[in-house]
Amino acid sequence: MFCRAVDTMKSAASAVCAISALISTASCLQCTACSWILQKANDEIYATEYGNKVLYRDIVDGQPICLGFNRTCTSPEEVCGSIYVKTTKYDQSQEIFIKRDCIEAKECDVSESFTTPVLKTSYAVTCCNTDSCTPAPQILPPENNTENGVQCPSCFLSSPMEKCEAKYSLTCTGKEKYCIAYERTAPFETNYAYAMGCASKNVCTENGALHNLGKPGLLEDVKCHNTTHNQQTKTGHFIWCFFCHDYNVNNCSDKAYLCQPEEDVCVFERVRSIYDGREEVTITKRCGKSNECSRSGIIRSSTKTIFMNTTCCDYNVCQAPLPTLPQANDDENGLTCPACFVPNSDRCLGRSNLKCTGNEQRCIRYMRTEVRESATNTESLHGCTTDEICEAGSSITYAKGHYHRSIKTSIMCSSAVGWRAPLCTIRRSMTLTSIILTLIASS
DSSP states (O other): OOSSOOTTSOHHHHHHHHHHHHHOTTOOOEEEEEEEEEEEETTEEEEEETTEEEEOOOEETTEEOOOOEEEEOSSTTEEEEEEEEEEEETTSOEEEEEEEEEEEGGGOSEEEEEEOSSEEEEEEEEEEOSTTOOOOOOOOOOOOOOEEEEEEEEEEESOTTSOOOOOEEEEEETTOOEEEEEEEEOGGGTTOEEEEEEEOTTSSSTTSOGGGOOOGGGTOEEEEEEEOOOTTSOBOOOOEEEOEEESSGGGOOOOEEEOOTTOOEEEEEEEEEEETTEEEEEEEEEEEOGGGGGOEEEEEOSSEEEEEEEEEEOSTTOOOOOOOOOOOOOOEEEEEEEEEEETTOSOOOSOEEEEEETTOOEEEEEEEEEEETTEEEEEEEEEEEOHHHHHHOOEEEOOBTTBOEEEEEEEEEEEOEESSOOHHHHHHHHHHHHHHHHHHHHO
16 A cells, blocks of 8 residues: 555545555655765855765754655654764864654654764654654753763774774763763775763664664764673773874874873973984974973983973863973082983993083983884983973873884983082091091000
């Protein structure tokens, strides 16, 4: 039985058909199918419908007019549904995806959300049950950032060749009290994503509508399943930072990467090195730990001097201010440290005494190891340094994308000593003098 009466039928027969269409288990609705992706660019909102970019002007109840095609649903249990999805990424950019099509009635009136280290997605589904009807506008669940006591194992990957190891937990908020594993695939491994995080109750259920979030233009397939809580795992920060290493700050790219969960700030480091009459200045943007933010000072040996300063910021893709390098002070302060420098070794021998200057109050043993592809370079230095360098301690930088170096610095400090004769030496000299005088007197 068709969902519509033929135009040549009498009005009475048309009425009977219309009533039958609502109660018959063999009848199917006709629904308008379309799909929109809304993005903002240059203060204008553009909509993409199946890959065709059009200006987003025709708005009804806050949504674009659906200019798709009518099709007959394949099951009498299907109704006309509209899915509204808002995704907020780590850099606060947003994308709105609207899809209208035939969907099963049990998937209607859904309002859910889920959060992973890379994004937060909220979606809602509304339906209507007459031919070519327009569903009511969806109402997304309100944003709720109140922690609810649940922690879920979390990770994020954009390549199917890697393994998503959830060694850290994400603190859940609002009604997201369930843990999920989410996978998005597309042909030729494009637009791949695998993530674990927090979700509201019905995200992964049969009528959670998550499988309807795939975008037709990209032939995406979305899957998810519930996982178990992990209260024993350390909570991660999941901050995104820019990565680069260059000699000129203007050459630094703005490519962001997800940091290690134990890293909680974005670091901007500037280093000036003077060795063998040559000077080199480098800048580095990377992930780091908050104890590094006070690393501003000087490391000085007998042949090499390093000036450095580090600034930080603590939110996704933030831009820390350009560090200002400290100034040298050549005034001796009465302290000394053993000093040496070796450019291609992890052991620094043949040390001599170095007179410290300015606010250099500490002795340092500094080693820097840089790994680039298959090459490894290590330099070792002993000398004088400032308190800020010692308090910040060691650091490690992981290779990311075009940032193809991993750099590890090891710092060990001790107190500098006075270069004048120590008190114990004076006491020993006095004791020897007393013995000599006693022997002269007794003779």
